Amino acid sequence: MKVGLFIPCYVEQFYPKAxxxxxxxxxxxxxxxxYPLKQTCCGQPMANxxxxxxxxxxxxxxxxxxxxxxxxxxxxxxxxxxxxEHILSNKEGEPKLYxxxxxxxxxxxxxxxxxxxxxxxxxxASCHGLRGLGLARPSELMVPDFNKPLQLLEMVEDIxxxxxxxxDECCGFGGTFAVFEEAISxxxxxxxxxxxxxxxxxxxxxxxxxxxxxxxxxxxxxKSPIKVMHIAEILNGQEPELKNQ
Amino acid sequence: MKAAPTHxxxxxxxxxxxxxxxxxxxxxxxxxxxxxxSAQKIPEWxxxxxxxxxxxxxxxxxxxxxxxxxxxxxQANGIEVLWAxxxxxxxxxxxxxLEENQVxxxxxxxxxxxxxxxxxxFLEDKGYDVVDTDLGERIIQFNKQVPSxxxxxxxxxxxxxxxxxxxxxxxxxAGADDPKYLTEAARQHLRQKFIQAHAAITxxxxxxxxxxxxxxxxxxxxxxxxxxxxxxxxxxxxxEKLIPRAADLGVYLRLLARSATGQSITNYTSHFHxxxxxxxxxxxxxxxxxxxxxxxxxxxNSLKCIRCGACMNTCPIYRRSSGFSYxxxxxxxxxxxxxxxMDLNKHSTLPFASTLCGSCSDxxxxxxxxxxxxxxxxxxxxxxxxxxxxxxxxMRFGGQxxxxxxxxxxxxxxxxxxxxxxxxxxxxxxxxxxGKHRELPEVPKETFKDWYRKNRNDDK
Numbered sequence: 001m002k003v004g005l006f007i008p009c010y011v012e013q014f015y016p017k018a019x020x021x022x023x024x025x026x027x028x029x030x031x032x033x034x035y036p037l038k039q040t041c042c043g044q045p046m047a048n049x050x051x052x053x054x055x056x057x058x059x060x061x062x063x064x065x066x067x068x069x070x071x072x073x074x075x076x077x078x079x080x081x082x083x084x085e086h087i088l089s090n091k092e093g094e095p096k097l098y099x100x101x102x103x104x105x106x107x108x109x110x111x112x113x114x115x116x117x118x119x120x121x122x123x124x125a126s127c128h129g130l131r132g133l134g135l136a137r138p139s140e141l142m143v144p145d146f147n148k149p150l151q152l153l154e155m156v157e158d159i160x161x162x163x164x165x166x167x168d169e170c171c172g173f174g175g176t177f178a179v180f181e182e183a184i185s186x187x188x189x190x191x192x193x194x195x196x197x198x199x200x201x202x203x204x205x206x207x208x209x210x211x212x213x214x215x216x217x218x219x220x221x222x223k224s225p226i227k228v229m230h231i232a233e234i235l236n237g238q239e240p241e242l243k244n245q
Numbered sequence: 246m247k248a249a250p251t252h253x254x255x256x257x258x259x260x261x262x263x264x265x266x267x268x269x270x271x272x273x274x275x276x277x278x279x280x281x282x283s284a285q286k287i288p289e290w291x292x293x294x295x296x297x298x299x300x301x302x303x304x305x306x307x308x309x310x311x312x313x314x315x316x317x318x319x320q321a322n323g324i325e326v327l328w329a330x331x332x333x334x335x336x337x338x339x340x341x342x343l344e345e346n347q348v349x350x351x352x353x354x355x356x357x358x359x360x361x362x363x364x365x366x367f368l369e370d371k372g373y374d375v376v377d378t379d380l381g382e383r384i385i386q387f388n389k390q391v392p393s394x395x396x397x398x399x400x401x402x403x404x405x406x407x408x409x410x411x412x413x414x415x416x417x418x419a420g421a422d423d424p425k426y427l428t429e430a431a432r433q434h435l436r437q438k439f440i441q442a443h444a445a446i447t448x449x450x451x452x453x454x455x456x457x458x459x460x461x462x463x464x465x466x467x468x469x470x471x472x473x474x475x476x477x478x479x480x481x482x483x484x485e486k487l488i489p490r491a492a493d494l495g496v497y498l499r500l501l502a503r504s505a506t507g508q509s510i511t512n513y514t515s516h517f518h519x520x521x522x523x524x525x526x527x528x529x530x531x532x533x534x535x536x537x538x539x540x541x542x543x544x545x546n547s548l549k550c551i552r553c554g555a556c557m558n559t560c561p562i563y564r565r566s567s568g569f570s571y572x573x574x575x576x577x578x579x580x581x582x583x584x585x586x587m588d589l590n591k592h593s594t595l596p597f598a599s600t601l602c603g604s605c606s607d608x609x610x611x612x613x614x615x616x617x618x619x620x621x622x623x624x625x626x627x628x629x630x631x632x633x634x635x636x637x638x639x640m641r642f643g644g645q646x647x648x649x650x651x652x653x654x655x656x657x658x659x660x661x662x663x664x665x666x667x668x669x670x671x672x673x674x675x676x677x678x679x680g681k682h683r684e685l686p687e688v689p690k691e692t693f694k695d696w697y698r699k700n701r702n703d704d705k
Binding site for chain 1: 252253256257260265266270274281285286287290291518537559561562565566597598599601602603604606607608611620624626627636637640641643644645646648649650651653657660661678679681682683684685686687688689691692693694695696697698
């Protein structure tokens, strides 16, 4: 099984720790992973802004980079969804695309993790992974309950997972929405944070660093002690950079 | 022509009153939660949604024949059927009916279609007294507003504000905001109007092709009060409101009220088949852009909408920006895929008023892929809508960077370098919308690529 790692553009540039954790986590699970160095982006920022055609170059590059792999794994539900819907379509002969959590639960079928995280954690359900990829049951759908990211987090020793009042409301990132609809994006982010704050979390985690980048931006501006961590970091047993703990 | 305000600007304005926007969000979230509780009680909920969607697929694919069947049956029942290609023709039909029957006073139950056609203003300009009898609609009619929500038209107003409006228009005690007291005042006021009215206008929730009958759902019984007392009943129906058989009705009635408010059924589900003896019943079938939408492959199934409003209640943007921020008769997610088809320039910002979170599509009782259509409208708007030179330039540039790995690495390096050495005031300038209320990410010492080269891939 040849597995290629796709790291979203902004994670590559600003959140290497999430990418390293993803790689190490996969390696620890016995997966042989390669990271093609010529990768950039899936083209989603252009396409979601209405300029699909300007994302074409990125899409072509993506296809080239991963042509030889059986699987492509990406630590972002949003980028995975975009690539699935607009670049590859899991057709015969094409690499199969998986978001990290679903790859671990469905393909690797991981049963245990050797990590410990003795902190109060809120799980942010990122929309594209949740409703687009089906990582968990969205609260709108009346189907049997399941939650792949949660299933993984529950394997972490001593983790204290909280229940949120609105378990899968959007955080308001939305790509360029965050800039073009700034006011409402910020309000949505603040409301999400409030929900986590009321549960007394030390860390907000999720399967999409982009949502967490937005929330982190608000938290840091507010000088909040709450930290954000990509789910791979927690699953990989990273320590949070907490003050006064 | 003055450009319409963008959704973003209107939303920012609404959010300035943070207490009100929080209240609005909580109020509508409460309705969404009631919907969840109610839907949970139906084990076959998802099958019902699928069935409802499939029946509407059938309707949209056979709309021509079903409409003709519907017309024939309705005529045979003694209903006078009229066709209107647009809002103007619809309004002219209503006016002619009123003139022919020498009607001066009329009552109207809720109809978003007549809002879409601007019927009230049209008739008021001709000297008619149009009284909306849905409580919420009466409130906003007093307040000279349009509905901010298709099911709860006055949801943007607080109790106290309604008390003030009633004090001004109905003479209730100043400062009184007890819902029971206010409702009673409205009831007394509307009773008079019902008794005086010569004609009653209603909307139509479902037209049944098989029987030529139609169904009107209300919670207040106001459609019934109006139509039972008046000699003339004018029903205004969008041509997409059709279902094939009476047997299909149960599917939609079970979904409609639960999706809308969490009720198991609307308090009044009134079936109209023929005029009573000596009375008249008219049915106006309105296109007003619907056949155009039907011809748009990517957007046709937006016509499945049964106007439950669930997508508004669930939408995190609608809840925090209110219906008025959309500046269109049907606001919220469904409005954002219907309205661009009516006027692309006026509504060009609406498909961007979404994070594409997809909650609207999952809550929709007829499974309209709303968020996917928002994405598709975006592609249309950047080509056919108002030009956006700087955004276009930025996206084109971004696309070029992302298609060339070495350029991407270089640009990334430059961006990270300039971010780490620039003074704060330089980075957080007035053009940096991200940084108005948010910090940018901290710049790490190395990128993942740098790390990977060092730690996993020394030879490359």
